[in-house]
Amino acid sequence: MAGLSMAAALCLVAPAAAAHASSRPYVDLVDFPYKEANWDRFYALQGHLMREFHDLCGATYCQGTHANHVLLQFRCSVHAATGTVTECALVIAAGNLEVDAATGKVMPDNRTWACAVPLAPHTPVEALHAALGRRDALILPLPGTGRSVHDALLGCLGEGGSLAASHRRHP
Amino acid sequence: MNRFLASVALVLAAASFPAGGATAETFIDARSYPTPAAGRERFLALETRLVRGFDEVCGDTFCEGEYHNLQSLRFRCSVNAADGGVEECVWTFTGSTAQVDGSSGRIIVDARSWACPVPLAARTPLPILLQALEQDDPLHVRLPGTTTNLYEGLTGCL
Numbered sequence: 347m348a349g350l351s352m353a354a355a356l357c358l359v360a361p362a363a364a365a366h367a368s369s370r371p372y373v374d375l376v377d378f379p380y381k382e383a384n385w386d387r388f389y390a391l392q393g394h395l396m397r398e399f400h401d402l403c404g405a406t407y408c409q410g411t412h413a414n415h416v417l418l419q420f421r422c423s424v425h426a427a428t429g430t431v432t433e434c435a436l437v438i439a440a441g442n443l444e445v446d447a448a449t450g451k452v453m454p455d456n457r458t459w460a461c462a463v464p465l466a467p468h469t470p471v472e473a474l475h476a477a478l479g480r481r482d483a484l485i486l487p488l489p490g491t492g493r494s495v496h497d498a499l500l501g502c503l504g505e506g507g508s509l510a511a512s513h514r515r516h517p
Numbered sequence: 518m519n520r521f522l523a524s525v526a527l528v529l530a531a532a533s534f535p536a537g538g539a540t541a542e543t544f545i546d547a548r549s550y551p552t553p554a555a556g557r558e559r560f561l562a563l564e565t566r567l568v569r570g571f572d573e574v575c576g577d578t579f580c581e582g583e584y585h586n587l588q589s590l591r592f593r594c595s596v597n598a599a600d601g602g603v604e605e606c607v608w609t610f611t612g613s614t615a616q617v618d619g620s621s622g623r624i625i626v627d628a629r630s631w632a633c634p635v636p637l638a639a640r641t642p643l644p645i646l647l648q649a650l651e652q653d654d655p656l657h658v659r660l661p662g663t664t665t666n667l668y669e670g671l672t673g674c675l
Contacts, residue, residue: 418613
């Protein structure tokens with residue numbers, strides 16, 4: 347818990363870093379083309395993807411002991427100068443609880459995944475919104491790669507996450 | 518005399534066997550008590566009620582912190598198969614934050630989960646616990662035999 351507090355503190359301090367935020371090459375998709383400019387459209391897109399994931403999950407990932415997968419979060423980074431997407435991640439969690447018949451302990455088995463969206467390099471922001479804003483967005487091929495988000499999730503959820511471990515503060 | 522002592526020893530052994538927790542089926546999932554057919558629907562209805570109760574309070578309480586998207590994952594209890602006394606209940610949650618590294622463009626993900634024990638009195642009978650929580654505001658109902666409730670238990674956990 348102390349580690350978590352330290353990590354949180356590191357994210358909240360450093361006003362110097364905040365002052366230089368606008369000069370950094372990459373921004374959150376929420377903040378493109380300027381701070382919070384894409385807020386409403388981005389969160390509408392995230393809500394759409396959450397509903398699509400929920401609808402798809404029962405027939406795909408949400409089976410077996412971990413049948414309660416939830417899409418927690420969707421995030422994308424953008425190269426501000428060119429307006430192209432660098433990467434997008436889907437954060438997914440699921441959990442099971444089993445009773446130990448001998449001790450009575452209720453044993454948790456919770457899992458989280460950070461799965462990369464299979465985007466082509468230099469995908470324009472508008473192309474991303476158009477592709478992921480569609481109905482059946484998770485199962486339709488993405489422009490430039492021919493792979494769908496569903497294709498990527500099948501591998502990611504079976505392997506424990508497709509983003510590198512170093513991208514996670516709590517792997 | 519020897520036969521008497523042997524009989525006493527057998528009786529004591531039989532009486533202490535369940536209390537020792539040595540059998541493989543001493544404890545079962547509350548969904549299966551008293552039988553899977555009778556217990557499952559009622560328990561899962563309670564779980565749905567608890568999730569709704571959590572979602573209603575989260576925005577103004579637990580979801581105001583670093584993890585604003587906290588979600589309930591699962592609620593389960595173990596009970597003593599012989600007498601229906603609850604041994605333990607656990608409620609699990611998950612939440613995340615994700616931030617863009619402005620220098621590299623990489624997305625830094627911090628995804629967590631919590632397993633929160635419910636502050637129950639020892640050997641609370643399952644029917645009593647279910648009845649107590651089958652209320653409109655189950656998170657704030659006093660847990661039988663205690664002076665606390667589910668909400669306070671979560672406050673110390675999340």
